[in-house]
Amino acid sequence: MAGDGAALRVRIEEKSYASPGGETVPVISGLEMSLPPRAFTCLIGPSGCGKTTTLRILLGLDDEFEGKIDDRFRTARLAAAFQEPRLLPWRTVRQNVDLALPRDMTDREAVIGRALADVGLEELLDRYPGQLSLGQARRAALARAFAVRPDILFLDEPFVSLDEATAQRLRGLLIELWTHHPVTVLMVTHNVREAVQLADRIVLLTHRPARVVGEVAVTLPREARTQETVGAFAAELARRHPGLVTL
Numbered sequence: 396m397a398g399d400g401a402a403l404r405v406r407i408e409e410k411s412y413a414s415p416g417g418e419t420v421p422v423i424s425g426l427e428m429s430l431p432p433r434a435f436t437c438l439i440g441p442s443g444c445g446k447t448t449t450l451r452i453l454l455g456l457d458d459e460f461e462g463k464i465d466d467r468f469r470t471a472r473l474a475a476a477f478q479e480p481r482l483l484p485w486r487t488v489r490q491n492v493d494l495a496l497p498r499d500m501t502d503r504e505a506v507i508g509r510a511l512a513d514v515g516l517e518e519l520l521d522r523y524p525g526q527l528s529l530g531q532a533r534r535a536a537l538a539r540a541f542a543v544r545p546d547i548l549f550l551d552e553p554f555v556s557l558d559e560a561t562a563q564r565l566r567g568l569l570i571e572l573w574t575h576h577p578v579t580v581l582m583v584t585h586n587v588r589e590a591v592q593l594a595d596r597i598v599l600l601t602h603r604p605a606r607v608v609g610e611v612a613v614t615l616p617r618e619a620r621t622q623e624t625v626g627a628f629a630a631e632l633a634r635r636h637p638g639l640v641t642l
């Protein structure tokens with residue numbers, strides 16, 4: 396992808412779904428945002444406002460919308476990790492990573508070995524997903540996403556339904572991976588503290604139909620992001636955006 400330093404821009408004029416009764420339900424309306432290269436952007440907003448729908452459009456999984464997506468999304472190498480780890484159950488961890496790699500990638504065994512070692516799964520390469528804990532499966536999904544060496548990485552609530560200690564370890568791991576392999580990230584989360592802990596900037600959406608109501612730079616240096624400073628930053632966001640940001 397062209398490393399020209401410009402931000403990737405997106406404008407989704409309108410996206411609707413049909414309700415079971417056949418009515419048109421607008422889900423996104425006039426959503427405009429940009430993704431600065433190699434920045435970690437979190438997308439937050441009320442439940443059901445259209446965050447996953449936005450991600451699906453950017454990933455090219457849904458083209459039934461009106462708007463303009465930067466052409467570079469179409470030529471960039473994309474990777475994603477979702478709420479469900481989405482590993483193929485009949486393939487081993489090693490094979491799951493291998494299947495995601497570009498066909499022309501050389502040195503695959505080394506790439507796979509390194510990616511899984513980076514997330515602490517070097518002993519579990521030949522296990523099947525059913526033999527992993529949820530936390531281990533999430534690690535494997537992150538390893539797979541980074542192994543692809545993407546230009547843009549999309550994350551949709553990758554740590555939801557984990558116990559807090561495991562989620563916290565994986566957040567640390569994600570930042571470590573991203574620091575070593577800087578990539579443009581767009582991560583959807585419900586959890587404003589998680590967004591403040593991880594992001595360079597937070598894009599805040601309205602209730603459905605979603606549009607952007609604000610962009611917040613997280614100015615806390617990463618080494619100063621403690622439970623207290625993150626909590627205070629998140630509380631200030633909730634104070635400024637009542638009804639949209641809840642702690």
Ligand SMILES: Nc1ncnc2c1ncn2[C@@H]1O[C@H](COP(=O)(O)OP(=O)(O)OP(=O)(O)O)[C@@H](O)[C@H]1O
Binds near residue numbers: 441447448
């Ligand atoms: N395939 C679909 N058909 C009809 N309606 C849909 C479909 N997918 C999503 N919706 C509706 O569109 C709205 C936005 O859904 P979406 O999953 O994008 O929201 P979200 O912000 O990611 O939600 P959450 O925070 O709860 O994960 C919701 O009201 C949802 O019920």
